Amino acid sequence: MLSIFMQVVRRDLLLAMRQKADVLNTLFFFVVVVTIAPFGIGSEPALLRDIAPGLVWVAALLAAILSLPRLFANDYADGTLEQMLLSAEPLSLIVLAKATAHWLSTGLPLTAMAVVFGLVFDLDRYATLTLVATLAVGTPVLSLIGSIGAALTLGLRGGAVLASLLVLPLYIPVLIFGAGAVSAVASGLAVTAYFLLLGAFLLFAAVLTPWAVSIALRISVE
Amino acid sequence: MSSISVRPRPGLFWFSSPQTFFALAGRMTPWFFAIAVLLALIGVYIAFFVAPTDATQGESYRIIFIHVPAAWMSMFLYVVMAFWAAVGLIMNTRVSSMMASAIAPTGALMTVLALVTGSLWGRPTWGTYWVWDARLTSELVLLFLYLGFLALQAAIDDPRRADKAGAVLALVGVVNIPIIYFSVQWWNTLHQGSSVSLTRSPSMASTMLLGMLIMALAFWSYSIGAALHRVRTILLERERRAEWTRELLAPKGLK
Numbered sequence: 001m002l003s004i005f006m007q008v009v010r011r012d013l014l015l016a017m018r019q020k021a022d023v024l025n026t027l028f029f030f031v032v033v034v035t036i037a038p039f040g041i042g043s044e045p046a047l048l049r050d051i052a053p054g055l056v057w058v059a060a061l062l063a064a065i066l067s068l069p070r071l072f073a074n075d076y077a078d079g080t081l082e083q084m085l086l087s088a089e090p091l092s093l094i095v096l097a098k099a100t101a102h103w104l105s106t107g108l109p110l111t112a113m114a115v116v117f118g119l120v121f122d123l124d125r126y127a128t129l130t131l132v133a134t135l136a137v138g139t140p141v142l143s144l145i146g147s148i149g150a151a152l153t154l155g156l157r158g159g160a161v162l163a164s165l166l167v168l169p170l171y172i173p174v175l176i177f178g179a180g181a182v183s184a185v186a187s188g189l190a191v192t193a194y195f196l197l198l199g200a201f202l203l204f205a206a207v208l209t210p211w212a213v214s215i216a217l218r219i220s221v222e
Numbered sequence: 223m224s225s226i227s228v229r230p231r232p233g234l235f236w237f238s239s240p241q242t243f244f245a246l247a248g249r250m251t252p253w254f255f256a257i258a259v260l261l262a263l264i265g266v267y268i269a270f271f272v273a274p275t276d277a278t279q280g281e282s283y284r285i286i287f288i289h290v291p292a293a294w295m296s297m298f299l300y301v302v303m304a305f306w307a308a309v310g311l312i313m314n315t316r317v318s319s320m321m322a323s324a325i326a327p328t329g330a331l332m333t334v335l336a337l338v339t340g341s342l343w344g345r346p347t348w349g350t351y352w353v354w355d356a357r358l359t360s361e362l363v364l365l366f367l368y369l370g371f372l373a374l375q376a377a378i379d380d381p382r383r384a385d386k387a388g389a390v391l392a393l394v395g396v397v398n399i400p401i402i403y404f405s406v407q408w409w410n411t412l413h414q415g416s417s418v419s420l421t422r423s424p425s426m427a428s429t430m431l432l433g434m435l436i437m438a439l440a441f442w443s444y445s446i447g448a449a450l451h452r453v454r455t456i457l458l459e460r461e462r463r464a465e466w467t468r469e470l471l472a473p474k475g476l477k
Contacts, residue, residue, distance in 0.1 A: 173401050
């Protein structure tokens with residue numbers, strides 16, 4: 001059981017490393033979206049400090065959405081996905097492994113990058129730490145929920161845009177508590193509840209989404 | 223699709239056959255529309271001539287006779303849609319999935335109606351058409367969920383795949399609605415608390431409540447009628463190559 005999980009994670013990470021452009025472009029997109037916002041909003045430091053958590057979180061959401069097609073599209077195109085569906089190993093475990101690999105190659109770099117944005121937007125040390133921590137707990141949820149959208153729209157015309165339409169409304173709770181925790185820290189409030197809820201979302205998503213995704217994949221590939 | 227029509231035997235799945243369900247829906251549709259019109263006339267009469275003017279909101283409150291039933295239906299219909307979608311996915315009954323597809327546009331319509339009437343009411347009462355309040359925002363998210371369901375089904379050419387994919391999405395949505403609702407409520411709340419509750423006496427005049435409940439029943443009846451009417455169209459379109467649809471349409475010169 002564990003070995004198939006590790007194998008799929010290793011394989012997907014290896015593929016991601018071989019096509020570095022995909023991974024780097026997502027990260028670059030994240031940086032550009034956050035950087036471009038002050039041009040529209042103005043360079044007032046106090047204002048930027050207030051909106052920074054929400055801005056970084058929204059950019060992380062968009063970057064996660066943008067990288068969704070990578071989850072299954074290539075495997076679908078070259079027939080690997082069909083072999084995975086036929087395999088005797090539990091499909092939900094393979095799906096969980098793929099979502100994990102997706103997070104390691106997108107969510108984790110975004111989380112690390114957020115440290116820089118904490119400095120750029122002049123967040124204090126505690127707020128920056130909170131931002132990074134919320135992203136670390138929240139971005140895996142984005143990968144997991146996103147995999148449902150990616151599986152349902154597999155092989156459809158305009159599937160990437162459709163997947164983002166399906167998935168963005170489902171991201172709202174993560175966004176609320178992710179960005180909310182940082183704002184709460186900035187106003188000196190306790191953040192335990194935010195982290196408990198984000199952690200609950202993560203556990204909930206980790207248990208239920210692989211199951212939904214396996215059903216969706218069987219529907220899309222049959 | 224087989225061209226031989228096999229009549230099912232009466233039982234649990236009697237009406238899961240497109241042919242029998244088509245006839246049943248055809249018989250029921252006019253009744254539900256008639257009940258809807260009748261109740262709406264009574265409800266509107268109560269709304270405008272019987273219900274008293276509100277002490278604080280004046281006449282503008284009367285929009286709740288449309289707003290509240292539409293908002294109730296918008297949420298209720300999503301659950302009903304997900305229920306039929308789930309039945310279609312689990313039991314592999316095509317008519318159930320078609321029922322889910324038939325309910326979705328009516329649900330989206332109710333959501334739009336609730337949002338529009340709400341903002342028209344908000345202008346004189348709160349002084350603004352839109353506020354980023356918990357209930358308004360979650361209603362808007364509900365509209366996105368409906369639109370996502372419709373968009374996904376529209377993007378898939380194979381009807382059976384569209385049914386099943388839509389069902390998975392609707393079920394994921396149903397699981398998420400409470401989470402989204404409570405998250406948004408935590409995030410911000412301005413909308414007045416619910417005035418109607420099952421556990422305590424309502425904080426409104428009884429004629430107002432009566433009018434609202436009658437309007438809710440009218441909306442309910444309309445939704446059933448509209449969904450049944452739409453499911454008949456979907457049935458005809460999907461079963462256009464079956465023997466019974468040909469027999470049905472031939473006398474009308476349609477093929």
